[in-house]
Amino acid sequence: MKKGKGKIEKAVSNTVFAAVxxxxxxxxxxxxxxxxxKSTGPATTVTTTVPAGTTTVTSTLxxxxxxxxxxxxxxxxxxxxxxxxxFMCTPPATTFFPNETNQSKVAMGCExxxxxxxxxxxxxxxxxxxxxxFAGLSIFGVTQLGATSQGFPTFTYNNVTYIITTQCGAxxxxxxxxxxxxxxxxxxxxxxxxxxxxxxxxxxxxEGVLPTPAxxxxxxxxxxxxxxxxxxxxxxxxxxxxxxxxxxxxQAIVPSNTTNPTANCLNNIQALENAMMTYDSAVxxxxxxxxxxxCLNNIQALENAMMTYDSAVxxxxxxxxxxxTLVNTDLQVVVPGIxxxxxxxxxxxxxxVLYFSDPAIYPYPI
Numbered sequence: 001m002k003k004g005k006g007k008i009e010k011a012v013s014n015t016v017f018a019a020v021x022x023x024x025x026x027x028x029x030x031x032x033x034x035x036x037x038k039s040t041g042p043a044t045t046v047t048t049t050v051p052a053g054t055t056t057v058t059s060t061l062x063x064x065x066x067x068x069x070x071x072x073x074x075x076x077x078x079x080x081x082x083x084x085x086x087f088m089c090t091p092p093a094t095t096f097f098p099n100e101t102n103q104s105k106v107a108m109g110c111e112x113x114x115x116x117x118x119x120x121x122x123x124x125x126x127x128x129x130x131x132x133x134f135a136g137l138s139i140f141g142v143t144q145l146g147a148t149s150q151g152f153p154t155f156t157y158n159n160v161t162y163i164i165t166t167q168c169g170a171x172x173x174x175x176x177x178x179x180x181x182x183x184x185x186x187x188x189x190x191x192x193x194x195x196x197x198x199x200x201x202x203x204x205x206x207e208g209v210l211p212t213p214a215x216x217x218x219x220x221x222x223x224x225x226x227x228x229x230x231x232x233x234x235x236x237x238x239x240x241x242x243x244x245x246x247x248x249x250x251q252a253i254v255p256s257n258t259t260n261p262t263a264n265c266l267n268n269i270q271a272l273e274n275a276m277m278t279y280d281s282a283v284x285x286x287x288x289x290x291x292x293x294x295c296l297n298n299i300q301a302l303e304n305a306m307m308t309y310d311s312a313v314x315x316x317x318x319x320x321x322x323x324x325t326l327v328n329t330d331l332q333v334v335v336p337g338i339x340x341x342x343x344x345x346x347x348x349x350x351x352x353v354l355y356f357s358d359p360a361i362y363p364y365p366i
Contacts, residue, residue, distance in 0.1 A: 070168055077248060078362055081217060082359070085355035090353065110184050123228065126219075130215055132155070136155075152170075165244070168216070171213075175214075179355070184211075193207060223358060224357055231352040231354065232347075233335070237333065239253045241263075248265075264278060
């Protein structure tokens with residue numbers, strides 16, 4: 001009898017523990033949405049629906065938030081970025097793309113596709129901007145392309161649509177981060193647009209100019225002092241390794257032939273290095289009709305760019321035009337222009353610089 005009673009007590013304890021964990025996740029999620037939709041103006045009302053097992057919890061809260069900050073990942077932790085100054089783009093985009101004068105003007109000189117580290121402030125450090133490219137064109141925050149009204153991208157697999165919450169929503173939306181560029185020029189954007197049949201730009205913007213996409217941040221150290229950080233753009237094509245902004249953990253969404261589909265969860269630099277070297281042959285077949293993947297497949301510089309494959313990437317991006325245009329491999333991530341993990345700390349693929357401190361403290365209200 002005592003032994004049976006012990007089992008009952010243990011079961012009850014596990015149930016209570018699970019319930020407490022769900023409640024804490026719900027509270028953190030509500031805090032995250034409030035934080036992500038922060039405003040320096042009047043209070044705003046936010047309604048959020050959070051999964052809780054087999055049910056959902058919907059909460060409506062009104063709260064003014066004035067914090068000039070966002071979240072980030074460091075060594076498996078969720079930490080804080082505290083922005084201190086306006087972004088800088090140096091040298092201007094026309095240095096690398098002299099024929100794109102109008103594009104550079106609209107994008108305030110900001111571009112992705114080339115960079116010169118010697119042009120950055122001497123104490124600048126890399127911040128890796130993780131773009132959930134597996135979510136397709138919804139990353140640009142346009143609801144007609146699948147984004148939520150809050151500016152988060154969405155991803156559909158096996159008839160289930162997932163909202164991909166990010167530390168920064170797309171530019172121009174209620175979840176956009178402070179002191180970020182609104183528009184960016186990239187020759188990759190031009191390639192994607194043309195592959196989709198758009199020859200004169202989209203959304204009333206010049207060709208190759210699009211809103212800053214939704215993204216997360218990854219750094220290699222923390223500091224209480226504000227310093228310049230130059231952006232290295234990372235395109236994430238495997239949803240299984242894209243971290244939850246609240247917990248920093250990853251969820252296996254798409255079946256994979258790897259032993260641990262979330263092993264390279266991108267909450268630390270080692271995982272990014274590994275993801276640059278990981279493949280799966282299913283990706284090519286799954287992305288055969290993805291125009292983004294097929295378009296950039298013709299860029300020779302990408303042929304030897306990365307070395308990590310996962311079957312989840314192909315299945316997740318079967319209809320993703322960004323993925324098909326950019327790369328003809330099954331790599332979990334692509335860092336355009338950077339061909340080896342050894343280059344991550346000494347090269348860049350943009351001209352963008354942000355200014356912030358990144359103390360090792362949890363950023364979201366709970």
